[in-house]
Amino acid sequence: MRIFSGGGMWEFEHTIDADVTPAQVWARYADTATWPEWDEGILAVTLDGPFEAGTTGTMTPEGQGPLPFTLTAAVPEKGFTDETVIPDTVTLRFVHRLAALPGGGTRITHRLEIEGPAADAMGPGLGPQITADFPDAMEALAKAAGQRG
Template sequence: MWEYEHAVETSAAAGEVWRWWADVTSWSTWNAGVVDAVIDGDFAAGTAFTMTGPDGDAIRMTLAEVAPGERFVDVMDGGDFTVRTEHRLEPLDGGRTRVVYRTEISGPAAGHVGPELGPAITADFPDVLDALVRRAEKG
């Protein structure tokens, strides 16, 4: 298995961060790595969505878990490997929030695919989280 985690703290309330996460069609307004995002239904476990990056590649994923206001997990099935990303909100003292992205690549090909694909997927996590919390802090 390959794994990576990045977190930031923000003065934004967890509910404000959640609002931007749950509005999939708005992701391109704060995430430079997303040109378009389309969801096939409600922001709920089992719903599929497609994210298109600046290179034009569309990636199909499924919301595997959704705990409103707390966390969601998306999964991309690569056949002999699976990319699972958890997006988590942790309350901190003083009304602050810790925002966490954690990616795991597992499956039979993870030992080969993970070290190559993992860093490519997660390289922008610091920038994405910074942009997300800046957007959430604005309200």
């Protein structure tokens, strides 16, 4: 786990090693309708197209209304990035990386970057609220990926 704050950016990153393949995890990422099964903080996710860069959608976190996001990168079995822009305030960038481990399994990394003019003010409060469930969600993701086969 790593946290950085300052200079117009707030960052948090968490990594786990899981006994699943990158393809198994990727299948869970790409099936956004099932995200609430492994991320308790998410009530619903919709996409307006395929799971690829440029596609937009909405994510409904627990206790909030739907938030628009855009997939800005999506590389099968390697990871994806999505962004939610709050105009003139901050951009919330979620980076999800997958790396096959030499002995089998996958290193899964989830990262949140909050950047923009209000990042130094908002990041230290908002960031930990958003990332508090990263460890649990990532463990649940690995378990769900293994169940899917």
